[in-house]
Amino acid sequence: MTGNALAQVGVFLALLVLFARPLGGYIxxxxxxxxxxxxxxxxxxERLALRALGLSSDPxxxxxxxxxxxxxxxxxxxxxxxxxxxxxxxxxxxxxxxxPHEVGAxxxxxxxxxxxxxxxxxxxxxxAGESSLSPLTQMLGLATQNxxxxxxxxxxxxxxxxxxxxxxxxxxxxxWVDFVRxxxxxxxxxxxxxxxxxxxxxxxQTFDTPAHVTTLEGSHxxxxxxxxxxxxxxxxxxxNGGGYFNVNSAHPLENPNALSNLLQCLAILLIPAALCFTxxxxxxxxxxxxxxxxxxxxVFVPFTLAxxxxxxxxNPRLDPVALDTAPSELQxxxxxxxxxxRFGITDSALWATATTAASNGSVNAMHDSMTPLGGLFxxxxxxxxxxxxxxxxxxLYGLIVFAILAVFAAGLMVGRTPEYLGKKIEVxxxxxxSLAILLPAAMVLCGTALAVMVPEGRAATANPGAHGFSxxxxxxxxxxxxxxxxxxxxxxxxxxxxxLQSLAMLVGRFGVLVPVLAIxxxxxxxxxxxxSTGTLPTHGPLFIGLLVGVVLLVGAxxxxxxxxxxxxxEHLQLHTPGxxxx
Numbered sequence: 001m002t003g004n005a006l007a008q009v010g011v012f013l014a015l016l017v018l019f020a021r022p023l024g025g026y027i028x029x030x031x032x033x034x035x036x037x038x039x040x041x042x043x044x045x046e047r048l049a050l051r052a053l054g055l056s057s058d059p060x061x062x063x064x065x066x067x068x069x070x071x072x073x074x075x076x077x078x079x080x081x082x083x084x085x086x087x088x089x090x091x092x093x094x095x096x097x098x099x100p101h102e103v104g105a106x107x108x109x110x111x112x113x114x115x116x117x118x119x120x121x122x123x124x125x126x127x128a129g130e131s132s133l134s135p136l137t138q139m140l141g142l143a144t145q146n147x148x149x150x151x152x153x154x155x156x157x158x159x160x161x162x163x164x165x166x167x168x169x170x171x172x173x174x175x176w177v178d179f180v181r182x183x184x185x186x187x188x189x190x191x192x193x194x195x196x197x198x199x200x201x202x203x204x205q206t207f208d209t210p211a212h213v214t215t216l217e218g219s220h221x222x223x224x225x226x227x228x229x230x231x232x233x234x235x236x237x238x239x240n241g242g243g244y245f246n247v248n249s250a251h252p253l254e255n256p257n258a259l260s261n262l263l264q265c266l267a268i269l270l271i272p273a274a275l276c277f278t279x280x281x282x283x284x285x286x287x288x289x290x291x292x293x294x295x296x297x298x299v300f301v302p303f304t305l306a307x308x309x310x311x312x313x314x315n316p317r318l319d320p321v322a323l324d325t326a327p328s329e330l331q332x333x334x335x336x337x338x339x340x341x342r343f344g345i346t347d348s349a350l351w352a353t354a355t356t357a358a359s360n361g362s363v364n365a366m367h368d369s370m371t372p373l374g375g376l377f378x379x380x381x382x383x384x385x386x387x388x389x390x391x392x393x394x395x396l397y398g399l400i401v402f403a404i405l406a407v408f409a410a411g412l413m414v415g416r417t418p419e420y421l422g423k424k425i426e427v428x429x430x431x432x433x434s435l436a437i438l439l440p441a442a443m444v445l446c447g448t449a450l451a452v453m454v455p456e457g458r459a460a461t462a463n464p465g466a467h468g469f470s471x472x473x474x475x476x477x478x479x480x481x482x483x484x485x486x487x488x489x490x491x492x493x494x495x496x497x498x499x500l501q502s503l504a505m506l507v508g509r510f511g512v513l514v515p516v517l518a519i520x521x522x523x524x525x526x527x528x529x530x531x532s533t534g535t536l537p538t539h540g541p542l543f544i545g546l547l548v549g550v551v552l553l554v555g556a557x558x559x560x561x562x563x564x565x566x567x568x569x570e571h572l573q574l575h576t577p578g579x580x581x582x
Contacts, residue, residue, distance in 0.1 A: 005346040024277025030185040065171035068521025074175040086115035098136035100209045109498035116502045120509035121149035123242035123484040126493040130224035150238030151182040153393030163520030164421045195233035202256035205229040236267035239391045241361030249364040272389040287539035307349040310374035338369025356381040359391035361484025368488035372571035384555040386481045422528040432515035439511035443480040456496035462489040470566035479504035
């Protein structure tokens, strides 16, 4: 690995912490309903939104708080309505305005898949953005869900945190208040600022008809345009990832240069990282938030460096032709297939790990063209449960579920009832935590097994053997963990994969979200207890190491057998003469 690569990764991580820490404090104020510097401009919007929902906007008479069941029902209602409306919008887009490309309606299977994808914050794309959906559908449907699905994840995190901070309470907050506050005070201002900056860098933001240009070779080309910058900003900040263009952030009108690439990559991890600091503020112990973000970095940094190293290693099949494939300060070397020359290997590998760690799913290079090991590490980051940063809100509440599992395991080791943040972890919490961890994993493995067994699944792969298996495994890992990125090489817009992925995305979202709210409700009813000499400190190196170990161990035990059939065997084949293992 070159010094340049290490410097780029180091600068990126330093900038991330620099921006995430103050943002975390700001989000904590929003969660508590406190005044902040933007209150004068944003509170009128909040009051208007609450009134539209039929709720009181008077600070002296706040809306009634909800039990965890009512909170979960509200989440399911807003998600269900969002799916129905988005399906109808796609099917009707051919008859609606703002359709300069005159695109018709997609099939029902693709429409349902897209609706489920954006409502669950997955943004898996079975369509070609600029040629399949009108600007109206992208703005009114997809961009709107980019805000709402992200706000839902953060709202559920707030509810879980209240489960720790409340004592002997049947309620965990009001979903609609949390939902509105996150959208108005966090997502809207951040997306507005980032969109303006991206426009200055050349990201398109227009309602003009497609541009017709003459290339340097003298041929003619039609360039699709649209309101791109506004959608790119929220797709990154909300860990959504759905690109306006089919090639996503590898498109020069969506990601024009190195600065726009850096800003978008930072935006992917910004809110998930900031929420760790928010957690510390809300539980009145900032050390707890720091412990969680250190645990995230302890996994993310090695995986990123390993991906960079794998991609800076050239294909061994090129050795006989005596090519100079070593990376240096003058040439990228390694594996440049499928990567933008504007970004190179380091920025492509960094983006690949950031987008799969953070449940974002956008890409600035083709993951299908990565080396077997270079593709393995991003795949594993998804399979760990999207808890290393993860989606906005969902990543942190997923990691807290693993923290509950870690303190339970530690309690068993010393024969004590485990505690986390002053609350005893008992049977109810462990049942729900087990569901939240196992349901997405089961969906990945069972879905992959089904896809390789039926003719429709095998026929959708463009590559036979181990790589074809990797494409299917990656797709199900992406769907069931609400990531949305794809290896490519898989025809996923047929009925089989469209419906299978829809099911996977629903299980991955609500199979975790509902158990997390059940945990929140259970914890809120308990009396907080003071720490004793037998309490495991959950802010020190021992707990951080235990948490990282539990995350990696659960992931390894669950997925190593399937990985051995895909990227691992493909790597061995690549380094075996003739490409076939004996």
